[in-house]
Amino acid sequence: MTLKELFPQFETELILAIEKEGVTKTFTPGEVIMRTGQFIKSTILVLKGNIKVYRQNNEGEEFLIYYITPGQACAVSMICAMQAQASEIMAIAEEDTEVLMIPVRLMDELMVNYKSWYHFVIKTYRSRFDELLSVVDNIAFRNMDERLEFYLKRYVDKSGKKNIELSHQQIADDLNSSREVISRLLKKMEQQKRLTLHRNMIEWKE
Amino acid sequence: MTLKELFPQFETELILAIEKEGVTKTFTPGEVIMRTGQFIKSTILVLKGNIKVYRQNNEGEEFLIYYITPGQACAVSMICAMQAQASEIMAIAEEDTEVLMIPVRLMDELMVNYKSWYHFVIKTYRSRFDELLSVVDNIAFRNMDERLEFYLKRYVDKSGKKNIELSHQQIADDLNSSREVISRLLKKMEQQKRLTLHRNMIEWKE
DNA sequence: TTTCCAATGTGATCATTATCACTGACCAGG
DNA sequence: CCTGGTCAGTGATAATGATCACATTGGAAA
Numbered sequence: 001m002t003l004k005e006l007f008p009q010f011e012t013e014l015i016l017a018i019e020k021e022g023v024t025k026t027f028t029p030g031e032v033i034m035r036t037g038q039f040i041k042s043t044i045l046v047l048k049g050n051i052k053v054y055r056q057n058n059e060g061e062e063f064l065i066y067y068i069t070p071g072q073a074c075a076v077s078m079i080c081a082m083q084a085q086a087s088e089i090m091a092i093a094e095e096d097t098e099v100l101m102i103p104v105r106l107m108d109e110l111m112v113n114y115k116s117w118y119h120f121v122i123k124t125y126r127s128r129f130d131e132l133l134s135v136v137d138n139i140a141f142r143n144m145d146e147r148l149e150f151y152l153k154r155y156v157d158k159s160g161k162k163n164i165e166l167s168h169q170q171i172a173d174d175l176n177s178s179r180e181v182i183s184r185l186l187k188k189m190e191q192q193k194r195l196t197l198h199r200n201m202i203e204w205k206e
Numbered sequence: 207m208t209l210k211e212l213f214p215q216f217e218t219e220l221i222l223a224i225e226k227e228g229v230t231k232t233f234t235p236g237e238v239i240m241r242t243g244q245f246i247k248s249t250i251l252v253l254k255g256n257i258k259v260y261r262q263n264n265e266g267e268e269f270l271i272y273y274i275t276p277g278q279a280c281a282v283s284m285i286c287a288m289q290a291q292a293s294e295i296m297a298i299a300e301e302d303t304e305v306l307m308i309p310v311r312l313m314d315e316l317m318v319n320y321k322s323w324y325h326f327v328i329k330t331y332r333s334r335f336d337e338l339l340s341v342v343d344n345i346a347f348r349n350m351d352e353r354l355e356f357y358l359k360r361y362v363d364k365s366g367k368k369n370i371e372l373s374h375q376q377i378a379d380d381l382n383s384s385r386e387v388i389s390r391l392l393k394k395m396e397q398q399k400r401l402t403l404h405r406n407m408i409e410w411k412e
Numbered sequence: 413t414t415t416c417c418a419a420t421g422t423g424a425t426c427a428t429t430a431t432c433a434c435t436g437a438c439c440a441g442g
Numbered sequence: 443c444c445t446g447g448t449c450a451g452t453g454a455t456a457a458t459g460a461t462c463a464c465a466t467t468g469g470a471a472a
Binding site: 055057059061063065075076079080083085088089111112118122123125126128129130132133135136137139140141176 | 261263265267269271281282285286289291294295317318324328329331332334335336338339341342343345346347382
Binding site for chain 3: 349350383384386387405
């Protein structure tokens with residue numbers, strides 16, 4: 001997909017500007033794109049693949065916050081880059097992923113010169129903030145069964161595939177739970193005919 | 207406190223601009239400043255008092271996200287105002303509170319004309335995003351005892367008073383827990399000489 | 413085919429927190 | 443100085459999820 005197709009709201013001039021100064025970078029599945037505590041000097045626009053964004057505690061436990069998909073930007077990288085601050089999160093490529101890195105120097109310039117960039121930045125903040133709020137909702141108000149359902153639905157939604165290719169352990173890690181709990185809940189959902197369990201794959205039926 | 211004292215980073219011209227066009231509004235303790243689902247047409251700068259920001263689920267349960275104190279702005283109001291969208295949170299005055307409402311029309315203008323406003327907005331996003339992340343940390347990784355400790359420390363920190371004038375029920379509501387659990391945990395902390403319990407008041411010793 | 417390992421299934425038990433039921437303590441207004 | 447109502451203390455029990463221990467299964471590599 002071209003930049004123009006991924007970011008149709010951008011003016012042609014803006015596309016040219018970021019094409020000229022942005023640096024394309026690719027990541028393989030599992031590769032770390034941003035590490036907790038790392039200093040950020042560029043904003044990241046996702047072109048291909050997808051990125052999982054995690055919060056990590058000091059014992060190394062992880063907790064999935066959200067995904068970033070093509071046509072989206074990483075709000076954390078924007079904020080950190082603009083303030084030359086360390087990131088508080090970890091970002092990992094889930095698939096083969098291609099991103100465009102926009103140096104912070106260019107950011108200020110784009111903000112001033114391109115209304116569509118400015119609106120894009122605002123919209124990115126807004127949607128990430130909302131997603132973060134819904135994460136809080138989930139862990140504050142919901143039990144694991146509902147959180148698991150939310151997780152699976154989001155996966156299907158994001159990937160467009162009904163086959164969820166994850167082990168129970170991976171799901172448990174993302175939800176900061178344990179494999180046994182996830183296995184049992186999945187089994188219950190299978191009995192309710194909402195999905196079918198396979199090895200390393202869950203078939204979502206809805 | 208004057209605007210100049212509360213927002214020392216603002217240029218004099220900027221101060222004049224927001225003084226001229228901003229509308230001051232006062233709220234009494236417990237008064238709702240922003241309701242879930244409400245449309246936002248202004249950004250809010252806090253001048254006096256303090257605001258509690260909650261997330262609410264559809265059963266009416268509440269969960270305290272953070273406080274906004276004098277010299278700070280409400281990031282949600284910024285984002286919502288700029289996008290003419292409904293808010294996803296609830297804001298309540300805790301004390302007698304005075305705020306300055308900046309109409310959204312002025313926002314764009316200030317962004318373009320005043321570098322210090324632009325930086326202030328970015329900084330507001332960043333700090334709220336970080337606070338939201340630390341909320342996620344707390345509920346994802348910590349038990350109630352640690353969350354209670356964090357809550358009490360933040361209260362002491364923010365208010366500058368060692369006497370926490372809250373009932374156990376209020377604390378339980380903010381943490382989406384139950385009174386009995388909070389009472390028992392507080393009792394335990396009292397036995398550890400970290401605080402003293404009184405009626406409607408907790409004396410913090412540290 | 414056999415073997416081995418990761419993925420999954422399952423019962424038992426523990427830890428944390430929620431909920432229920434009730435008691436006592438404090439305090440403001442009559 | 444009563445007294446009703448809010449606030450706090452406490453035991454019992456339930457619900458949820460974490461953890462442990464071990465069995466089973468499926469598929470890839472030897």
